Amino acid sequence: MAASSRPTIHEVAKAAGVSISSVSRALNGNTSNPEMVARVKAAVKQVGYVPSAVAQSLKTQQTGQVAFAMEDIGNAAYLAMVREIQPLLREDGYRLLLHATGADVQDEIEVLESLAQKYVDGLILCPIRVTDRHLAALRSPAVPVVVIGQLPEEADVDNVRTDSRQGARLAVEHLYAAGARRIAFINGPADTVPGRLRHAGYQDGLHACGLEVDDSLVEFGGFQVSAGREAAQRLLARTQPDAVFAANDLIALGAMHAIRSAGRSIPEEIQVVGMDDTTLAETSFPPLTSVSLGSRDRGRLAADMLLARLHGETGPARRATVAPSLTVRESTREAAA
Amino acid sequence: MAASSRPTIHEVAKAAGVSISSVSRALNGNTSNPEMVARVKAAVKQVGYVPSAVAQSLKTQQTGQVAFAMEDIGNAAYLAMVREIQPLLREDGYRLLLHATGADVQDEIEVLESLAQKYVDGLILCPIRVTDRHLAALRSPAVPVVVIGQLPEEADVDNVRTDSRQGARLAVEHLYAAGARRIAFINGPADTVPGRLRHAGYQDGLHACGLEVDDSLVEFGGFQVSAGREAAQRLLARTQPDAVFAANDLIALGAMHAIRSAGRSIPEEIQVVGMDDTTLAETSFPPLTSVSLGSRDRGRLAADMLLARLHGETGPARRATVAPSLTVRESTREAAA
DNA sequence: ACTGGTTGCGGAAACGTTTCCGAATCGTCG
DNA sequence: CGACGATTCGGAAACGTTTCCGCAACCAGT
Numbered sequence: 216m217a218a219s220s221r222p223t224i225h226e227v228a229k230a231a232g233v234s235i236s237s238v239s240r241a242l243n244g245n246t247s248n249p250e251m252v253a254r255v256k257a258a259v260k261q262v263g264y265v266p267s268a269v270a271q272s273l274k275t276q277q278t279g280q281v282a283f284a285m286e287d288i289g290n291a292a293y294l295a296m297v298r299e300i301q302p303l304l305r306e307d308g309y310r311l312l313l314h315a316t317g318a319d320v321q322d323e324i325e326v327l328e329s330l331a332q333k334y335v336d337g338l339i340l341c342p343i344r345v346t347d348r349h350l351a352a353l354r355s356p357a358v359p360v361v362v363i364g365q366l367p368e369e370a371d372v373d374n375v376r377t378d379s380r381q382g383a384r385l386a387v388e389h390l391y392a393a394g395a396r397r398i399a400f401i402n403g404p405a406d407t408v409p410g411r412l413r414h415a416g417y418q419d420g421l422h423a424c425g426l427e428v429d430d431s432l433v434e435f436g437g438f439q440v441s442a443g444r445e446a447a448q449r450l451l452a453r454t455q456p457d458a459v460f461a462a463n464d465l466i467a468l469g470a471m472h473a474i475r476s477a478g479r480s481i482p483e484e485i486q487v488v489g490m491d492d493t494t495l496a497e498t499s500f501p502p503l504t505s506v507s508l509g510s511r512d513r514g515r516l517a518a519d520m521l522l523a524r525l526h527g528e529t530g531p532a533r534r535a536t537v538a539p540s541l542t543v544r545e546s547t548r549e550a551a552a
Numbered sequence: 553m554a555a556s557s558r559p560t561i562h563e564v565a566k567a568a569g570v571s572i573s574s575v576s577r578a579l580n581g582n583t584s585n586p587e588m589v590a591r592v593k594a595a596v597k598q599v600g601y602v603p604s605a606v607a608q609s610l611k612t613q614q615t616g617q618v619a620f621a622m623e624d625i626g627n628a629a630y631l632a633m634v635r636e637i638q639p640l641l642r643e644d645g646y647r648l649l650l651h652a653t654g655a656d657v658q659d660e661i662e663v664l665e666s667l668a669q670k671y672v673d674g675l676i677l678c679p680i681r682v683t684d685r686h687l688a689a690l691r692s693p694a695v696p697v698v699v700i701g702q703l704p705e706e707a708d709v710d711n712v713r714t715d716s717r718q719g720a721r722l723a724v725e726h727l728y729a730a731g732a733r734r735i736a737f738i739n740g741p742a743d744t745v746p747g748r749l750r751h752a753g754y755q756d757g758l759h760a761c762g763l764e765v766d767d768s769l770v771e772f773g774g775f776q777v778s779a780g781r782e783a784a785q786r787l788l789a790r791t792q793p794d795a796v797f798a799a800n801d802l803i804a805l806g807a808m809h810a811i812r813s814a815g816r817s818i819p820e821e822i823q824v825v826g827m828d829d830t831t832l833a834e835t836s837f838p839p840l841t842s843v844s845l846g847s848r849d850r851g852r853l854a855a856d857m858l859l860a861r862l863h864g865e866t867g868p869a870r871r872a873t874v875a876p877s878l879t880v881r882e883s884t885r886e887a888a889a
Numbered sequence: 890a891c892t893g894g895t896t897g898c899g900g901a902a903a904c905g906t907t908t909c910c911g912a913a914t915c916g917t918c919g
Numbered sequence: 920c921g922a923c924g925a926t927t928c929g930g931a932a933a934c935g936t937t938t939c940c941g942c943a944a945c946c947a948g949t
Binding site: 312313440468501 | 558602603604605606607609610615616617624625626631634635638639647648649650651652665666668669670671694777802805806808809812831832834835836837838
Binding site: 560561562572573576577580582603604606607608609610611612 | 904905908909
């Protein structure tokens with residue numbers, strides 16, 4: 216199947232009648248003699264030589280690889296980041312390694328600790344929970360790390376974040392402006408950082424609009440479509456909202472299904488707002504009004520930060536924040552009179 | 553930021569008062585003396601040693617990494633494969649590297665040729681076009697390769713495929729059975745392998761149902777939502793189909809938008825069938841009838857095949873075929889009388 | 890023509906492991 | 920009690936590069 220063993224730099228040297236140092240220099244552009252370079256290149260072609268990435272890595276102490284770790288690549292927000300990050304890394308000659316941790320804290324820690332093995336030059340991490348063990352592991356990472364998401368103030372780590380609390384508030388205010396008064400909230404797990412922040416933002420929004428906080432309008436579940444559907448069913452069986460704010464687009468999609476199944480129309484009877492503004496929002500029916508948390512921007516910023524470190528940037532941890540914005544589509548009414 | 557240099561096996565050896573060979577043996581379980589192992593483990597903990605993955609790779613000639621190369625991770629079919637493949641690889645201790653080639657043939661070739669650098673132990677490749685250069689590069693790859701997709705009969709490569717031609721035919725037959733007589737087809741690019749096969753299957757289906765082939769019912773475009781919408785607009789401006797078969801779910805989604813915008817109802821006036829049976833199909837409105845090409849199965853099979861090779865399996869190239877199947881949802885009518 | 894500075898190249902060390910091989914130790918058996 | 924096999928460990932080579940160092944050769948300047 217695969218050829219038994221590829222030629223090494225020694226074979227090239229022999230074929231070209233020069234030393235291995237000269238071969239290396241010729242290939243890495245550290246020689247000025249054109250005749251030398253030509254001979255080496257010819258020999259390379261003749262013996263079919265390709266340098267070993269592993270040996271180069273060992274010598275140069277760089278792998279040319281960067282890892283991206285997140286909960287699940289199936290989540291469109293992360294997907295958007297990956298699609299943004301990969302081309303940027305590639306432009307700089309880095310390969311991308313993917314770690315799906317399945318929201319398992321233990322897995323995330325393992326990824327962080329495995330960095331000491333030095334199989335990558337850097338990491339972009341999207342933790343869904345941040346524990347003390349995370350922070351400890353982030354204290355002195357073996358390679359540069361950029362975290363996408365909320366982090367305690369004191370953490371000295373490059374960080375890209377968004378204000379999802381503010382985003383949730385935007386959603387509520389938009390619904391209020393569009394005439395909704397009984398605004399329900401379908402959240403993900405309450406013990407996650409995004410879950411807490413979105414809930415807080417939802418309450419912020421209610422306060423800002425002068426609406427009562429009514430816990431019977433709040434449901435918790437997972438961040439998936441099915442969870443959204445089930446949560447919406449429970450909600451509708453219990454009470455009668457005129458709007459639903461979902462903690463992400465998947466939940467919103469599930470909720471829209473449940474709402475239609477219950478015979479209510481969108482947006483006439485119940486308006487719906489999602490969060491993350493993924494491609495799902497554009498293509499759903501009706502097209503979903505969604506709070507954009509700038510996933511693509513966050514991906515780009517994180518990649519930029521990491522590349523800067525890889526290019527030797529030193530100095531204190533940087534932090535960038537992407538402002539949320541609302542993309543209004545047809546699942547909500549225009550601001551009513 | 554990052555600590556200047558991690559301790560090596562030599563530091564451990566010194567701390568434990570033994571030779572580096574003993575350290576290596578103790579850590580890799582090739583020693584029987586428990587006291588030795590204990591001392592080494594203690595020393596490891598004391599100096600904070602973590603083995604260098606690169607050095608191990610150089611010595612063992614294995615990287616513990618596998619690459620997956622496809623057009624675009626944004627495509628739900630590939631996404632489903634990744635989600636299937638990653639856990640399987642991980643179970644066997646392999647890390648996953650992602651190459652998005654952007655449907656660029658040159659890029660795909662580069663990926664294949666870069667395998668000689670041995671930065672991965674194997675590759676799963678989803679080529680969208682198969683050129684002679686692909687075949688040449690596949691002739692004697694530096695590491696085991698599994699191709700997902702159609703391949704010429706004579707190619708001696710492990711291969712997982714599906715019969716998308718048969719799948720397209722299923723779609724047409726289903727539409728016919730549901731009463732459609734003017735069945736349009738919105739395809740992707742005509743010069744891709746999937747494009748050709750689906751077109752052929754569409755025609756097969758028409759023949760099987762005794763319908764005329766009418767080229768005015770066929771549109772070409774890209775494989776994205778926007779392309780699907782535009783193609784459907786052109787189609788509807790020109791003629792009046794009672795069903796649309798789209799070459800993938802994204803196109804179908806775009807087409808459904810265009811159809812609704814044109815004021816036609818789904819499925820009453822125009823039925824729609826997609827292909828790939830992605831999560832989009834379940835969550836769309838109305839839920840989309842779609843031809844499943846078993847993306848997850850194909851991913852799993854490819855991973856299995858590759859792992860078998862990595863575990864030393866030899867022998868001729870294997871081939872597996874996943875049969876297409878139809879998932880009927882609400883964008884089509886039940887078989888009519 | 891001799892010297893001083895460049896330049897071009899080869900030898901060898903180093904990166905951090907694994908593993909082969911030989912030496913030393915131990916226990917056991919004749 | 921001596922010898923022999925088994926076991927355990929240390930030394931050193933090897934994986935395939937890059938790069939430091941030194942040597943020879945060359946050019947120009949006096």
